[in-house]
Amino acid sequence: MRVVVLGAGAVGCFLGGCLQASGVKVSYIGRQRIKNIVTEFGLTVSDWKGRLVSFAPEAVDYHKSGECLTYADIILVTVKSGDTASAAKTIKEYASPRALVVSFQNGVCNSDVLRANLPGFKVLSGMIPFNVAEQPGGRFHSGTEGDLFIEELDDAHRSLLNLFQGAGVGIVARSDMASVQWSKLVLNLNNSINALSGLALKEQLMDRTYRQVVSAATAEGLTVLKAAGITPVRTGKVVPQLVPHVLKLPNFMFLKVASAMIKIDESARSSMQDDLRLGRRTEVDYLNGEIVKLAARVGVEAPVNSRIVDLLKAAEAAGRGSPKMSANALYTSVLKPAVKA
Known part of the structure; x- marks a missing residue:
């Protein structure tokens, strides 16, 4: 199972880092600024409960472009809402339609934008209730509590539940994701x-x-x-x-x-x-x-x-x-x- 985080800023690096710490193969796609930080300092994830995990620079598979999406089984979309259509274009160019696409973004319309631009892909809505802030030295810290929420759809959501539960991240499946x-x-x-x-x-x-x-x-x-x-x-x-x-x-x-x-x-x-x-x-x-x-x-x-x-x-x-x-x-x-x- 390979997870690719598309839009790996604060939230994306935190989610990806938690999964990587549990043994999941994770690749990250994001801005040059974050890539430079990770190349120098590596990646650290922490939270208000005391989680603290660090990866050396060579252990973090961070990219600027989308080629690594070719091998993705799950794509976590964490780009800013204004970049969702562009993210969909990147997914369509590189990823296989068998990959599960999950929107963990602010706002209420991003999943609809992804679905409209990715015919043939299965897209799930997600929600992150907690705050993540970038700190010096490649550290991404969650300073508030809450469980992730994921859209309950067929059996597609179960792989997400298993991955995040295995990483010690609370996650709940809901059928009323719009609300x-x-x-x-x-x-x-x-x-x-x-x-x-x-x-x-x-x-x-x-x-x-x-x-x-x-x-x-x-x-x-x-x-x-x-x-x-x-x-x-x-x-x-x-x-x-x-x-x-x-x-x-x-x-x-x-x-x-x-x-x-x-x-x-x-x-x-x-x-x-x-x-x-x-x-x-x-x-x-x-x-x-x-x-x-x-x-x-x-x-x-x-x-x-x-x-x-x-x-x-x-x-x-x-x-x-x-x-x-x-x-x-x-x-x-x-x-x-x-x-x-």
Whole structure:
């Protein structure tokens, strides 16, 4: 069994590294920047529970182009959402239709894009609930908890279950992946707010004013989903419908409630913050932007998420990394215009 990770950045390197540590043959395809890092330092994966595995540079089969897809039995697609069509083109050029294609990406439409561009391939939807951040020295660290989710389809998903379970990575098969993905999207609306703050996730979430912005974005997202007839589902300890209320609690109460809901270590930050730091296009169009687009389709407004999209786009255009907006500045910029609207 050979697994190829297409789009091996933070998430892809973490998933691939976990599988490789369990004895699976893994090849990685990604950017030259990551290839340079792996060539110099090798690859290390770690997580908040204490996982720590390292591979020497010569043990990591990392490529810039897609030739290694020829031998793939399973292809894990972890590219940014804006690159999904291009990834499908690469798969179609090199891979055999017998290879199972799995989307472990943000957003709700990537599997559909892959299916539309890969006739004859079996494509499964997946979901990653945890955060992975790139750290110095070729280390990719998961700083939050959660199990992977994979679409239950025929028996195709069983090989994925066996591989990740064998690697000590929790994974659950679900037949309602569309609801799972929308639920995850709503819970991920903080990614953009964290990127705008420039802080570690834990530090940001301990500030009640930041949390009020997250609460407003999440509540608006849930309202839009309800208008569209989409019912969020529970995918872990967190009940999506309760999140806006928990976020507005005073700090002492929030800390007590939230600590029982989700584990976050001190180093965790959103991948969107990394994108700004590296001058890359973010996935805000596929997170907060999806709420804005869905709102327009069902005839409701989404001013909070629309304003957050505007702020991220401005930060991207500025090219100076995170704007490091204070909690008060973000609150004023996002919520006061939203109230007026």
